[in-house]
Amino acid sequence: MNFGLNDEQELLRDTFARFFDEHSSMARVRQAGEAGGFDLALWQGLANLGTFAMRVSEAAGGLGLSTLDAALVLEEAGRTLASGPLAETIVAAALLGELGEPSAEPVLGQVLGGTRIATLAFHDIAKRSVQWLAGGAIADLVIARDGNEVVLLSLTPENRKAEGNLASNGIGEVDLSRAARVDLASGQEAVTRFAAAIEEWRLLTSAMLSGLARQAVHLAADYACERQAFGVPIGTFQAISHPLANFITEIDGGKYFVWKVLHEVAHRTPKAGALIPLALWWNGRVATMAVVQGLRTFGGYGLTTEYDIHLYNLRAKALQLIAGDPDRLLGEAGARLYANTGSALPDVGEISIDFDLGSEAAELAAELDGFFRETLTPDLRAHAHYSWDGHHPAVHKKLAEANLLFPAWPKAKGGRGVSPYASHAAAQVWEEHGWSSHAKGTTQMVAAIIERFGSEDLKRDVLEPILAGDVICSLGYSEPGSGSDVFAAQCRAVPEGNGWRIDGTKMFTSGANLSDYVLMLTRTNPQVAKHKGLTMFILPLKSDGVSVQPVFTFQDERTNVTFYDGVFVPDSYRLGEIDGGVKTMSAGLELEHGGGFFKSQFALLRAAEALCRELQGAEGGPLIQEPSAQRRLARATAHCLISEMLGLRSLWATEEKQPIPGAGPMAKMFSSEKFLEDANDLLELTAPASLSKRDGPAGFINLSYRHAHGTTIYGGTSEVHRSMIAERALGLPRSR
Template sequence: MNFGLTDDQEMMRDMFARFLDENSTLARVRAAAPSGFDDALWRGLAEQGALSIRVPEEVGGLGLGLFDAAILMEEAGRTLASGPLAETLVTARLLAQLGGEATAELLDRVVTGTAVASLAFHDVAIAPVQWIGGGQCAEAVIARMGQEIVLISVPETARAAEDNLASTPMAEIDLAAHPRITLATGTDALETFAQGVEEWKLLISAGLAGIGREALKLASAYACERKQFDQYIGQFQAISHPLADLLCDVDGGKFLVWKAIRDLADGAENAGAAISLAAWWNADAATRAVAQALHTFGGYGLTTEYDIFLFNLRAKAWPLVLGDPQRLLEEAGRRLYAGEAAALPDVGAMPIDFDLGEDARALTDEINAFFEANVTPEMRETFHYSWEGYNPELNRKLAEQNLLYLGLPKDVGGRGLSAYAKTAAMDALELQGYNNPAAGVTQMVSLIIHRFGSEELKQDVLPQIMRGEVICSLGYSEPGSGSDVFAAQCRATPDGNGWRIDGTKMFTSGANLSSYVLMLCRTNPDVAKHKGLTMFIVPLKAEGVTVQPVYTFQDERTNITFYDGVRIPDSWRLGDVDGGVRTMSASLELEHGGGFAKYQRAMLHAAETLCREISHQGQPLIADGSAQIRLARTTANLWASELIAFRAQWASMEKKPNLAYGPMAKMFSSEKFLSDARDLLDLTAPLSLSKRKGAVAEINMFYRHAQGATIYGGTSEVHRSMIAERALGLPRTRG
């Protein structure tokens, strides 16, 4: 897996960033209005080689890949570059591919910045009058006309300036009224032109991601300066949390562009749909990001003295030259579920890679072979996504094959998998229908015992855990503290050579099945709350422990546990007295930025199955355009969730700065899991109300399961605060 640019691409991005920072300042952007075209900037971009990035080397271009052009477009979006850059990049390539000697002189003028050429998105034979991106300054337009690809010469008199939403150089032109030459005819020519349109979708998407990111940056900086009620407004969660949400959306959009290019490079089956979804997503995400950014400025955001309005208008204007972005989602639905073919451009080299690797594939095969050899139909009947799916026999067998504690380091006795292989393993287990939250918690406990436990614990308890004979639960949450584990009030007081534990723990999932609970207890009430905590292992069969069931509507049991004078020796303490926070942090090495993508994927597959079975107006529901749209939207949410989680894993594995990437993965995927669960339950109703075995029961179960996704492991509100602080630099919003 790789989320990093090559050294050459880093240098190229830095070069373009410096040039655009100096030559596309917001003062220059304002000065370019109302034409929306900065001739000096344009010639400067040409001198930097920007306009020839996608032109093949054999005709004098740089011959770089689509990803290189996307890097340029993201910087152009960030700086609101004044000119039809996406259109020009595509047109220059089309002139090189289709024009030959007849257009060599024009191509040279385009890549040197002395002429502008653009493209028409619709067949001129059907729609002769069209809006053209950069039409005010374009002396030529490439278009389809029936079975021909033509180059239309547009005189200056036909390029009438027209006031428009964002002062971009668009113009409405009667393309049939001007001289034209035929560049090429036939299927191959039409395919090449259609590939250019697909390429434009990805380039404009990358530009929109740049616009959205910069708008959020401006809003965050303002929220760190502006005070209201004697507080910086960035401290108000009503300000910081929407920005955190939108940062996930904008980053997800950029990664969807990357995925589409990666899929094109790999010849993936759904590459065409990936293009459509990336374009739709970024048009939507950028619009919402700039609107929220402007809102952060309050009334000042409405004035022309502040620059944020420029981002607001430009984010809306760039994609709308193509038309309604909602049609891109419809297009994605047809490409995914109706067999619609797409013209797939040659993207060239692509360094970004989402492949989990050979080790991951080998582990998947190993897990599949294990389940085939060891799991009976009777066992499968007991599988459940919660702790209630725990099977002691299967747990021991998994331990024997070293398939139980997949993320646990080898020095503890675990498999020591990379984050990538662990992700593949979790997906493989999900496909087997087996979830084992008990193993995830128990391996955390075993790591803490190994790092901080006494010799007694290491000799008596740890071997039981490693053999798969017992499982452990967590005693963190309390009735009054929720996600604030540092507010624990369950007391541990010295008692002879040991400790007495008194108090209550809430949501002690698995306590009815576990042998031990990892307890965070208050040992010093006179210091800061996070400094007066100590960690213990407590046997759940000890005298004074009561486990009371708490049932949820998710078909999941959790527990409330009571500790009344429970006595344990000091040897069952983990780490230093009042050092519980440090002890607890040892488990963080097992975290690599997870999320709910595996559940989202299974839910989508269940919905697809039902949509093929449910009849709607005499045909399968999946043939309905509305159903295709909703499944396509779920697909986009799944892909974005997966990519955001991959970024967190990659950053962890490569020791990159981690700007709340893990919280982004958890929060984003849990929220999308919940919203899509609601929508897919609606889509497949009323059948989805049933708990009939198969896909129907799965959809029903996923809807109930998703309700807890935004709560367990830290609520979305907690994670939004972490994202706002770490990724956007906003003030701390929590006490």
């Protein structure tokens, strides 16, 4: 798996970043807006850099670079609001080179040299001769479809007119019926190539919107660090920082969604065509809302023309609306996904990024899949549950005996010594079979902490049985009065003899009714700062003085409140130094490579698709044939894929030691929030059948709706993660 750019791409991006910083400053953007939305000097500089030749084949005199390379440039162009129809000209030049009409060769040279500006017509001119075009007020050339032909139109001042528009970016309404024309190609192949070019334009525009939105959020974050209110920076207020955290997460997701789509198009996967309009829909939607939030961060100053944020606000809308109502993109994606509507795929060139987990992961996943298929009898499948209640000691033991329980552990300790990528693939298999991994995941984390901080006694008494599949562990972090503030723990541990006496209460000790041990966070020194006086222990749950009381949730899930009354623990069961519990706990959290809840999202989507095929729609046919249902399923598809990209990026960053601030919190927060949003929407879409708890997709959607609420709370609420994202990814001050 590779989320990284190669050296040539890093150089390409950095080169264009410096160029745009110098030649597309906000002063230059404002001047271009006053001059009709075009900067001739910028355009000539872009031509000198070979920008318009990027997607033209080498055989036609171009550079033969990939669409990903072009997307990197367009992201920087969006960041700096570069003036002119850049994406359109890049795609138009590629079309001129591809169609290969000899009479077009001199024109192609002029476009590559920056002396003539080319753009695209998005609609068949046989049906719509008057169209709005990007760069329509200043373009010299238009490539268009005319029925069964692809034509090159030459514009003159008589064909076009400049007029005021929302973003002052040179768009214009053009009467193409009066333009001089050259026929480039005809027939189905030519029409398909033109359609594929429009698809590529969508991807490049998506990248441009992503870059624009990112810069708007960073402008707002910088301002929130500087502007004071009530004696503190406004960035300390969660009403400011949390929405910005949401948007930088969605912007990151949109960027990698474009990369995912490019990867799928390059490999010609079945759903690739449906994902292209989804990418533009998502990045346009996010950019629109992000720039609004950015402007509101500036308050009244954001409304003035003195601040640059308004330029981003207007450009974000103008970029996506030139091709029409973006809401149609969602409908188009739905039709491609569920009505088998065809699409033309561009040749995006060689894509260096890769989301494949590798052969080791595939082999482990296949073996584990075979294990579950052989082992899980009908009775065991009836026992399965997504929570701790699905734990089954015999299956747990059998997995350990097959060295499949903790495959990341060394072979000498009962594992396979596999990479985190292979472990991730194995986790997906657990999800596909609906087998609970709660006990395995928590116990594995406890085992890793014991391995790092535990005494020889702990390793003999607890770690060895864990690795053998004989015992499981739960976590004792939260307390009734502290919630996510684990540093406020009041469960006391005081020295007693050769050990410690523990008294107190832990809340949400899930699995304590099934577990053998609990990882306990205790207060050992109440006289120091709350985060300095904590110590961690492994406590046997069968000890005298331990009692477990069930707490049931509306998710059909049991958790527990556990009470500790004079429980004795030997000092050899202490983890790490006395009062060093924060260090020990932090190390434990580092061991979690969690990628969020996208596997649960995909399972929900599959259930909704199945139920929509079963249910009758308003027109009498299956519900899935209705455009409104297709649109909602397409939206959930986008959420699933973006969650997957954020989760895989977090996994990759951890494994490859790439510094991506906030990657883990982004994956957790986004996936859990979208899981809840989609569970609610798909429950409504399939109602009233989805109100039932019957076996099958209806009951699963019902359960997913209830389950999704908890995912926004597990491991810290979404609000906690938003604060982490704001501080780490945007540099905002600690929020309150």
